Amino acid sequence: MSLADEFSRRRFLRAAALASAGLLGSGVLSGGERLLAATAAGDPGDPEVPNEEVARILKKLFGDRPIRRGRVQLDMPAAAEDGRVVPVIIESDLPMTAENYVKALHLIVDFNPDAHLAAYHLTPAMGSVSLSTRIKMKRTTWVRAIAETSSGEVWADYARVQVTLNGCG
Amino acid sequence: MGKGIGEARIRVPDRIAKGEVIMVNAIITHPMDTGFFRTAEGQPIPAYFIKDVVVTYGEQEVARFEWTSGVSRDPIISFTLRADREATLSMVWTDNKGGVFRQSANISFASA
Numbered sequence: 001m002s003l004a005d006e007f008s009r010r011r012f013l014r015a016a017a018l019a020s021a022g023l024l025g026s027g028v029l030s031g032g033e034r035l036l037a038a039t040a041a042g043d044p045g046d047p048e049v050p051n052e053e054v055a056r057i058l059k060k061l062f063g064d065r066p067i068r069r070g071r072v073q074l075d076m077p078a079a080a081e082d083g084r085v086v087p088v089i090i091e092s093d094l095p096m097t098a099e100n101y102v103k104a105l106h107l108i109v110d111f112n113p114d115a116h117l118a119a120y121h122l123t124p125a126m127g128s129v130s131l132s133t134r135i136k137m138k139r140t141t142w143v144r145a146i147a148e149t150s151s152g153e154v155w156a157d158y159a160r161v162q163v164t165l166n167g168c169g
Numbered sequence: 170m171g172k173g174i175g176e177a178r179i180r181v182p183d184r185i186a187k188g189e190v191i192m193v194n195a196i197i198t199h200p201m202d203t204g205f206f207r208t209a210e211g212q213p214i215p216a217y218f219i220k221d222v223v224v225t226y227g228e229q230e231v232a233r234f235e236w237t238s239g240v241s242r243d244p245i246i247s248f249t250l251r252a253d254r255e256a257t258l259s260m261v262w263t264d265n266k267g268g269v270f271r272q273s274a275n276i277s278f279a280s281a
Contacts, residue, residue: 085241109239113205117239120248125231127190127251134241136203168203168239 043069047142047158050110057116061106067146067154072105072129074145074157083137083167090145092129094155096122102129104148111141113168136167173198175270179260184279185252193224196245197262197270203238219244221263226276227256252276 046069049055058067075089094102105120117135129147137143140163146156177197185191197219204216218238224231232248250258259273 112239113203114237114239117237119235121233121235123229123231125226125229125251125253126249128249130192130247130249132245132247134245136201136239136241167241168205 045069046156047110047144047160050142053115054108054110057108061146062148062154065152065154067156069156069158071155072145072147072157074143074159076143076159076161078160079162079164080137081164083139083163083165085134085167086137086161086163087132087134088143088145089132090120090129090157091131092147092155094129094147094149096124096126096128098124099150101150102147103150105129105131106144106146106148107135108144108146109135109137109141110144112136112138137161137163138166138168139163175199175262175268177260177262177270177272179258179272179274181258181274181276185276187278188251188253190249190251191276192247193250193258193274194245194247195260195272196243197272198243199262199264201238201240201242201244217264217266219262219264222246223261223263224248225259225261226250227254250276252278 049058071094072090072092076086080086088107090105090107092102096102101124102122105122106116107118108115109117120131122129140161143159143161144156146154148154175198177195180194182191199219200217201219202214202217204214206214208214216238218240219236222234222236224233231250234246236244255277257273258276259271262270
């Protein structure tokens with residue numbers, strides 16, 4: 001998939017999510033949206049918090065701080081044939097100076113048995129934010145890459161990955 | 170422990186200029202068993218995974234990673250480092266059974 005395709009896919013997903021959020025604007029909240037409202041404010045196009053476990057993780061890590069979408073880029077394949085080995089790239093244009101830096105990046109895979117898959121504690125000595133790794137995924141789900149800055153801001157990006165072969169057992 | 174577990178490699182660029190932000194690539198041999206699988210004979214395979222990685226540059230801890238068994242077998246991690254001085258880059262991987270594995274690479278600058 002080309003980069004342009006990837007961007008248009010993201011735009012489509014985002015537009016679709018925004019449209020469905022609009023339809024729900026009449027006061028009917030899904031369970032996930034209630035969970036999200038109970039944890040931290042997000043953008044309308046963000047993936048719903050699917051269960052108590054992810055809600056608990058977000059609450060524990062970020063309290064009531066808003067999780068804003070942007071400044072972080074999570075790159076994953078739209079479809080992963082083998083859930084045992086799914087590539088992940090996380091980048092950010094947030095500063096990495098002594099005064100203000102990304103102190104932690106959290107990788108959360110909504111429907112994995114251990115949803116809070118990894119935490120990366122960073123320092124300004126790294127010079128920039130660019131991490132890559134390979135992870136296991138149990139099934140099709142949203143993946144969340146959430147950065148916390150030394151000044152307390154929380155920035156996120158999300159990717160929905162379709163998984164064919166369960167990589168978690 | 171199985172053969173090769175804990176063997177690690179760190180790769181840094183061949184030529185590094187002072188102050189450059191470089192990419193560091195590290196890999197370690199480890200099964201990263203989740204505890205959810207069974208052997209062909211039906212015996213459960215216990216969880217066995219690296220849970221903690223510490224990256225030190227000279228005397229300074231520059232990064233620390235907390236992992237779960239959700240990281241793939243033979244974990245790779247790539248990250249950036251601002252190479253502002255000549256020093257040893259060390260990594261220590263610790264698993265949930267107390268295994269501690271070390272590897273290091275030299276950050277040195279190409280002479281002009």
